[in-house]
Amino acid sequence: MEAFEKNIRRVEPYVPGEQPRQKVVKLNTNENPYPPAPGVERALRELDTADFRLYPDPACSVLVDAIADFYKVGKDQVFVGVGSDDVLSLCFLTFFNSDKPVFFPDITYSFYKVWAELYRIPYECKKVDEDFRIVKEDYYGANGGVIFPNPNAPTAIYENLEFVEDILRHNRDVIVIVDEAYIDYAGPSAIELVDQYDNLIVTQTFSKSRSMAGMRIGYAIASPKLIRYLNDVKYSFNSYTLNRASLVCGAESVKDREYFEKTVAEIVGTRERTKERLAKMGFSFTDSSANFLFVTHPEYDAGDMFRALKEAGIYVRWWDSDRIRQYMRITVGTEEEMETLFAFLEQYVSKEN
Template identity: 55%
Template sequence: MSWEKSVRRVTPYVPGEQPKDKNIIKLNTNECPYPPAPKVRELISGLRYEDMRLYPDPEASSLIKALSGYYNVPEDQIFVGVGSDDVLSMAYLTFFNSDNPILFPDITYSFYDVWAELYKVPYKKIPLRDDFTIDFTEYYGDKQPNGGIIIANPNAPVGIYEPVSKIEDVVAHNPDSVCIIDEAYIDFGGESALPLIKKYDNVLIVQTFSKSRAMAGMRIGYAFGSKKLIKYMQDAKFSFNSYTMNRPSLELGIAAIEDDVYFKETCNKIIATRERVKKELSALGFTFPDSKANFIFAKHDKLTGEELFLALKNAGIYVRHWNADRIYDYLRITIGTDEEMDKLISFLQKYL
């Protein structure tokens, strides 16, 4: 058919499987195993259904004000979107328009090259070291002329956190490029690079409510940057879709921010479970990088990743596996509740 010649063809991002059976132990999409904050539950019953006929605030002013107060960042330096995926996609559209390739690791969030293909942005994958750490010198602008940089920290799916000093080193060596730091997992064990926005006008820090705030279903993401960066993103957003954040998400997002005690308790529970499970997996012969996220990226020397993935799935335990170079034998295991992780360990003990 002649019209197909003009179709923009891309290989889409493939998310983790969403099983319909509620009895499945779901450890494959890095969702929080605990419910949203109690204040979110309280507010849900009070949402005015008649207001659903009205458009939401296109500027998301109330949510931005709440984020501003919590993070002590001026409101005009905050951008919000429908999950961090929406924020990152808009950042690609806004900032990555050079003939030079953007740079990101060869093992990282697999949406990065999908957006590059979709927006026709040239890109280059920089190999991680053998231990899955990032060689930041490979991102220096004088060594690798580029049209932008995106780095996840902690990096997914490996879970390794890099200190802010190394992030700043990359930003400082790329004054002519926008550097995006994807901090989807920062609340599980690391220092945010947020202070860098006060020192550099070319760095964008992206975070999300989907992981540590247990609100993946509400789709709330946000970014911090210089006033100029945020203004450019807002202009692109309002040229694309003005009403991206729905009314319930705006209101429930504020409630989640206000319940800070619950937020920190939940993060600490996940961290404690993660550290316990690391020891138990090590005792079973698994090896893995030292994760600072809400997942563990593990392999077993005596079994392939595919075999373990299928065995776990048959037992009703879903984890993530990629049929990809360098990581074929690894499984990404989301940290669930203590009960869920006990069942995982119990199955592995019997299977091995």
């Protein structure tokens, strides 16, 4: 090791779901199988590249306004960033500065732990129960903030607003972040609690239900006060974030409510049919309210199955981690993609074990 390496940060790099270049059935990163709203293409074509010479609007107004309109909240209640990872990371930096630990589930989005370590924020993981449900009483104790996804990932389990509100009621003196990346496939959003709880932040993303993972857009909705804090931190260290293409494409996408609702319904329909098919094959799974399923089979090893699927050009996600080693996460794709998956699995589970 060279002397200059002594003070370099050592991390365990996250391994993102593979982005294969050849043609595969890609059910591994919870992307949307449908293209974005038609207006997105038009918006992109109309962009004047001569304007690329100019910095983008640091306030991201065109996109903030569209999101505020869609959710019927104030423009001062919306913050946007380069994907919800960017928004969440900034939330950690802005809101979690207590000496007390931030609470989040043990089985959850893996980046919470990473951001906490990165920013040297104390944290405590609260075990989800045997059915992978978050135990709300675990979040009653003194803490430096709370964050959980709803639906949770990779468990796909949605908890209703009564549950969310119970956690909020027990945490009036800290910031509570509800990460709703998959909410559009589930039930009511905690956005409707924002006016009542000014310590609540709801984050969402364009990467799933809006089919724009490739454009990196995420947002937070909260009280004007919390949004102001977020903007202050953002402006203090990186003023220009979303580029000109993301701003206009994102805004166009939000304007098309009909297309949004139609594609969400398609995916929910496919998901429900997938549950039936998998159940018939002997799989068991959590009751998914997301665009993916979290499945296990009593007779077949999940790691083996994952590798066999990959071999056959069907990519799903599997983690060699405690408690979830016998589970695979399968994204809901098109009907056709799911049929390819079913055909493979039906063969697989009919073999001698």
